[in-house]
Amino acid sequence: MPSIKVFSGRSNRVLAEKIVKALGEPMGRLEIKNFSDGEIWAKYADNVRGSDVFIVQSTNPPAENLMELLILVDAAKRASARRVSAVIPYFGYARQDRKDQPRVSITAKLVADLLTVAGTDRIITMDLHAPQLQGFFNIPVDHLYSSAVLVRYFKSLHLANLAVASPDVGGIKLARAYAKRLECDLIVIDKRRPKQNEAEVMNVIGDVKGKNILIVDDLVDTGGTLCNAAAALKEHGAAEVYAACTHPVLSGQAMQRILRSPVTTLIATDSIPLSNGCEKLHIESVAHLFAEAIRRNFHNESISSLFDVDKG
Numbered sequence: 001m002p003s004i005k006v007f008s009g010r011s012n013r014v015l016a017e018k019i020v021k022a023l024g025e026p027m028g029r030l031e032i033k034n035f036s037d038g039e040i041w042a043k044y045a046d047n048v049r050g051s052d053v054f055i056v057q058s059t060n061p062p063a064e065n066l067m068e069l070l071i072l073v074d075a076a077k078r079a080s081a082r083r084v085s086a087v088i089p090y091f092g093y094a095r096q097d098r099k100d101q102p103r104v105s106i107t108a109k110l111v112a113d114l115l116t117v118a119g120t121d122r123i124i125t126m127d128l129h130a131p132q133l134q135g136f137f138n139i140p141v142d143h144l145y146s147s148a149v150l151v152r153y154f155k156s157l158h159l160a161n162l163a164v165a166s167p168d169v170g171g172i173k174l175a176r177a178y179a180k181r182l183e184c185d186l187i188v189i190d191k192r193r194p195k196q197n198e199a200e201v202m203n204v205i206g207d208v209k210g211k212n213i214l215i216v217d218d219l220v221d222t223g224g225t226l227c228n229a230a231a232a233l234k235e236h237g238a239a240e241v242y243a244a245c246t247h248p249v250l251s252g253q254a255m256q257r258i259l260r261s262p263v264t265t266l267i268a269t270d271s272i273p274l275s276n277g278c279e280k281l282h283i284e285s286v287a288h289l290f291a292e293a294i295r296r297n298f299h300n301e302s303i304s305s306l307f308d309v310d311k312g
Contacts, residue, residue, distance in 0.1 A: 002052050002082050004298045007044070009057035009072055011065040015089060015270050016056035018287030023295060028053075032068065040064065042071050049080040054124075054294050059092035059111070060249065060272050066092060066111065070118045077119035085122040085297060086115055087290060089271035090247045094129040097136075112136040124293050126271060126286060127218045127246040142293055144306055146246040146269050147174075149284050151181045153267060154214060154244070161239070163187050163211045167229040171217055178216050178244075187213060189229050202232035209237035219247035220266065223254035227261035234262040247271050248281070255281075 007028035008016030020027045029045035053076045057069040069086060076084045096107040108129075115123065116139055123137060126144040134141040154162075165187035166175035172188055179186040187206035213233050220226050220243070230241045241262050248268035250258075255278050258266055269286045277283075289306065296303045 002050055004054070004294070005046060005048055005051045005081075006054045006056065006294065007072065007076075009055065009065065009068045011058045011060065011068070012056065012089060012271070012273050014273055015058075015285070015287060015290075018270075018285055019056060019087075019291045019294070022288045022291035030072075032072075038064075040068050040071055042068070042075050044075060044079055047079075048076055050082050052083045052085070052298050053081040054085045054087050054297075056087045056089070056290075058090040058272055059088055060090050060247075061092065066114075070114055073115065073118040073120050083121045084119055085124055085294075086120045087294065088123060088125040089269075089286065089290065091125045091128055091133075094133055097130050097133055108133050109136045122297065124290065124297070126269075126289070129218055142297065142303055144286075144289055144293055146271075146286055146289075147178060147181065148289055148306065149269065149286050150216075150244050150246075150267060151178060153284050154182060154242075159212045159214075159240075159242075161211045163206065163208070163213050165189060165206075165213050165215045165229065165233060167191075167215055167217055167225050174218065175216050178214065182214070185211075187233075189232060191225075191228070202228060204232055204236045208233055210239055212240045213238045213242065215241065215243040215263075217243070217245045219249050220245045220254065220258075220268070221249040222252050223250065223257040223261075226263065226266075227257045230262045240264045242267070244268070248274060248283075250274065 005028045006020050007030045031043045031045055033041050055072050059066040073084050093107040093111045123141045127146050163185040164175050164179040166172045167189055176186055190203040215229055226243055233241050242265050243263050244267045246269050258280055265282055266280055267282045270283050293303050
């Protein structure tokens with residue numbers, strides 16, 4: 001009888017520990033170290049022959065996180081694991097998904113190929129920057145949605161006169177799904193730059209005045225789009241502005257921008273570990289969501305019900 005073995009890389013050990021706790025399984029023993037020149041060395045301390053191996057590792061920068069995942073997959077395959085599943089709460093390099101300029105790389109496809117060639121049998125991930133990236137893989141991809149967790153949290157707040165906003169036209173589908181689940185209106189922010197070096201004009205489409213607004217996005221990186229959207233909503237008469245994202249990349253001065261912005265609270269998941277928090281940041285864990293996906297995969301059960309919350 002195959003056994004389940006869950007291991008964690010070093011990119012998000014805290015989330016991995018929550019996942020195994022929710023599963024009721026022990027964390028697999030793994031040795032990872034760096035040579036003096038920075039090269040990564042990894043060894044499974046547990047026997048994985050014939051086992052279903054699940055490796056939890058987000059691939060946010062630095063690039064060593066991705067390299068470490070590839071090494072762990074390769075080591076598991078060479079140790080005769082029955083199946084190797086890469087559990088990637090945050091799939092890095094997904095934003096470069098097409099040739100939008102001459103002579104650039106499609107890194108999302110490159111990473112998909114690297115994971116497949118390394119020996120990955122299945123990918124379990126959450127809120128890809130573009131859902132169609134699943135088509136870049138020639139192996140099964142289980143694409144989970146954080147809305148299963150975030151919608152539940154917002155319902156618990158019992159906010160009156162609520163509306164959901166998309167910070168740009170590209171996020172309308174995601175915002176519509178939230179608006180449907182929260183049973184509220186949909187707002188769209190159309191941003192455009194009339195000329196180079198001129199400020200963006202933020203056109204707010206929908207009734208905002210006096211409403212509590214929830215801005216939803218898949219990730220927040222520098223915070224510029226989020227903060228500009230919040231400012232535009234406030235200018236159009238919004239009462240309180242909340243924000244929700246799956247992946248709190250929060251690079252550069254993002255924290256400082258959010259603190260200075262009209263955003264009341266930013267709710268995010270723990271797909272990426274944060275070394276520094278702020279009083280406007282609230283984290284909801286997705287450990288139980290990943291634990292259930294791992295459990296159902298191991299038992300060859302359907303996991304489609306984990307997707308249903310985001311149909312819209």
